Amino acid sequence: MKLLLVEDEEKMARLLQRGLTEAGHQVDVCQRGEDALEQALQIPYDAVLLDWNLPDLDGLAVLRRWRERGLRTAVLMLTARGTVGEKVLGLRAGADDYLVKPFAFEELLARLEALHRRGDAQGSAQAVGPLVLDTRRRVLRLAEREQPLTRREFALFAELAGHVGEVLPRSTLLSHVWGDGFDGPPNIVDVYVGYLRSKLKKLEAEAVSIQSVRGVGFRLVVEGNG
Numbered sequence: 001m002k003l004l005l006v007e008d009e010e011k012m013a014r015l016l017q018r019g020l021t022e023a024g025h026q027v028d029v030c031q032r033g034e035d036a037l038e039q040a041l042q043i044p045y046d047a048v049l050l051d052w053n054l055p056d057l058d059g060l061a062v063l064r065r066w067r068e069r070g071l072r073t074a075v076l077m078l079t080a081r082g083t084v085g086e087k088v089l090g091l092r093a094g095a096d097d098y099l100v101k102p103f104a105f106e107e108l109l110a111r112l113e114a115l116h117r118r119g120d121a122q123g124s125a126q127a128v129g130p131l132v133l134d135t136r137r138r139v140l141r142l143a144e145r146e147q148p149l150t151r152r153e154f155a156l157f158a159e160l161a162g163h164v165g166e167v168l169p170r171s172t173l174l175s176h177v178w179g180d181g182f183d184g185p186p187n188i189v190d191v192y193v194g195y196l197r198s199k200l201k202k203l204e205a206e207a208v209s210i211q212s213v214r215g216v217g218f219r220l221v222v223e224g225n226g
C-alpha cells in the first residue's frame with residue numbers, strides 16, 4: 001500500500017515508517033497538518049495514518065477538510081485520546097478507524113490491512129452526477145468510458161466536485177490545488193479548467209459542466225442538482 005503518515009513526533013514517525021516499510025508498504029511522512037492537507041489531495045494514497053495532535057492544524061480539522069473536498073481515502077486516526085466522546089467525534093468527522101496510543105504495531109498493521117480490504121470491496125469512488133471519480137486510480141468514468149486525470153486535474157476536479165453548484169473563486173482554487181506557495185500565473189486555473197472541460201467532452205458527460213463566472217471563478221454544475 002502507498003501510505004501517508006501524518007505525525008509530528010519525529011521518533012514515533014521514524015519508528016512507524018520503518019515498521020511499515022519493512023512490512024512492504026511505501027510510506028510518505030508529513031509532520032504538519034497543513035502539508036498533509038495538500039499532499040493527500042494531490043497524491044493518490046491507499047490509506048492515511050493521521051495523528052490527532054498536530055502543532056498547526058489538528059488531525060480532526062485536517063480530516064474534516066479532506067472530506068469536505070471529496071477525498072475518500074481511508075483514514076486511520078492515531079491518538080492519545082481514548083474517551084468514547086472523542087472516538088465518536090473522530091468517526092463522525094470521517095475517520096474509517098481509530099487507534100489509541102500506545103498501540104501494538106501488529107494491531108496497526110492488522111487494522112490497515114482490514115481498511116484496505118474494505119476499500120477494495122467498496123472501491124474508492126465518488127459519484128458526481130452520472131460521473132464516477134475514482135480516487136484511487138485517479139480517473140473520471142462515465143459508463144464504459146474513462147479519462148485519466150493528472151494530479152492537478154484530479155485535485156482541481158475534486159475541489160470543484162466537493163462544492164457542486166457553488167462558485168469557487170480563482171484564489172481559493174489556486175491556494176487549495178496549487179498551494180499558497182505557488183507563484184506562477186493565476187490563469188493556470190483557467191488552463192486546467194480547459195483541460196478538464198476537454199476530458200468531460202471526451203466522456204460525453206453532458207450533464208456535468210464547469211461554468212466560468214466572470215470576474216469571480218468557476219463552479220461545477222450537475223444537471224438536476226443545481
Ligand code: CA
Nearest residue numbers: 008051053054
Ligand atoms: Ca502528535
